[in-house]
């Protein structure tokens with residue numbers, strides 16, 4: 001069974017500890033604030049009220065036994081750095097640390113964090129992309145510099161035609177892997193599937209080619 | 219040109235304002251803390267130092283002119299609720315608010331937020347999934363209840379065979395849309411592409427069938 005140590009049980013740490021438990025892992029949660037620990041004590045495998053800037057405390061956590069260790073102390077910079085350093089020195093196999101900003105993150109990497117997370121930056125950047133995304137071309141997953149998986153609103157010119165007739169792979173190198181129609185999704189649609197008005201085509205291919213397909217066929 | 223109003227320029231608000239500007243939008247950033255506003259004033263279209271719990275302040279922002287308005291005041295609960303209410307009353311077309319926890323989020327929805335965000339919860343949940351994901355089956359994008367796009371580590375039995383020979387679509391309904399080999403990604407691989415040891419297959423299809431493909435072919 002997978003075991004994780006989460007130090008710092010603020011918004012991020014608590015949610016992480018609880019998500020891991022939900023997925024079947026064993027989780028040890030540590031925070032110096034007893035009220036915060038009390039909030040999750042009954043839902044997390046083990047908890048402890050402790051100050052992880054104290055090397056004696058960290059020595060006793062058995063850090064090296066965990067599959068991964070997460071330092072989720074965000075805004076208390078000194079505590080975050082001290083804790084991360086101690087976790088690394090005590091043998092953390094995989095060390096993830098949450099950073100409050102880029103400078104903080106750089107230091108965390110230098111002192112031993114294998115992965116540095118910027119939750120606010122990540123979600124802010126996703127929201128900005130969602131706001132700015134053109135409605136008929138929504139990128140879902142980038143695959144390479146040129147290719148990705150995206151959702152295209154079926155251009156009018158495609159409607160009433162079968163996938164076969166449209167020659168999307170031949171003309172644009174586009175692989176239509178799915179069609180969203182209302183609240184139904186058809187995965188791997190057949191060549192004789194007829195495109196209807198308002199269909200959302202889930203496509204894999206070159207972004208520029210996909211833009212061409214929308215613009216050249218309005 | 220798209221225009222956005224971001225109230226609260228903490229970690230989340232600042233990153234959002236800057237990401238939007240980077241994507242070509244016009245952004246108005248507001249915060250009551252002049253030091254915080256000073257940090258981004260030269261990189262955001264317009265800024266103002268103001269207390270958005272004051273209805274006279276919010277009246278003057280021209281809230282209804284923006285494509286969307288974001289209340290990024292996280293931990294100051296009262297300010298977050300007051301501001302969200304005032305933004306709604308002043309005509310926000312699309313109102314997004316950041317919540318510190320579920321209770322806060324519920325209230326924000328009731329008083330007018332169209333979308334409530336929980337950045338820490340979102341990233342914590344993603345990290346938990348990444349930790350717990352089996353190494354040879356990584357889900358990338360869910361498509362329907364049954365189908366998704368995922369990465370499969372090529373089972374030994376596949377290696378040395380062409381995609382054609384493996385009959386993955388015929389036997390498992392799997393559409394191999396890409397192959398990751400080292401740091402190269404081949405999108406829409408040809409039928410005569412030979413699978414090599416350590417190839418990561420990017421596949422669209424039924425999850426259970428994909429698991430079967432890995433297990434039945436070790």
Ligand SMILES: Nc1ncnc2c1ncn2[C@@H]1O[C@H](COP(=O)(O)OP(=O)(O)OP(=O)(O)O)[C@@H](O)[C@H]1O
Nearest residue numbers: 008009010011012031032033051052073074075079
């Ligand atoms: N020396 C320490 N030892 C153990 N826990 C600590 C220490 N210093 C701070 N913490 C804990 O870390 C937790 C997270 O810190 P804080 O809430 O400041 O971070 P945040 O980044 O604002 O939180 P969030 O996770 O909500 O985004 C707090 O519950 C705090 O008690």
Ligand SMILES: Nc1ncnc2c1ncn2[C@@H]1O[C@H](COP(=O)(O)OP(=O)(O)OP(=O)(O)O)[C@@H](O)[C@H]1O
Nearest residue numbers: 226227228229230249250251269270291292293297
């Ligand atoms: N009444 C108000 N009017 C305008 N701005 C406000 C008001 N109250 C708080 N703010 C601003 O909101 C910003 C974000 O608040 P705060 O930093 O507490 O949220 P957070 O959720 O901890 O931040 P983060 O965005 O880093 O996750 C702060 O810069 C603060 O000055």
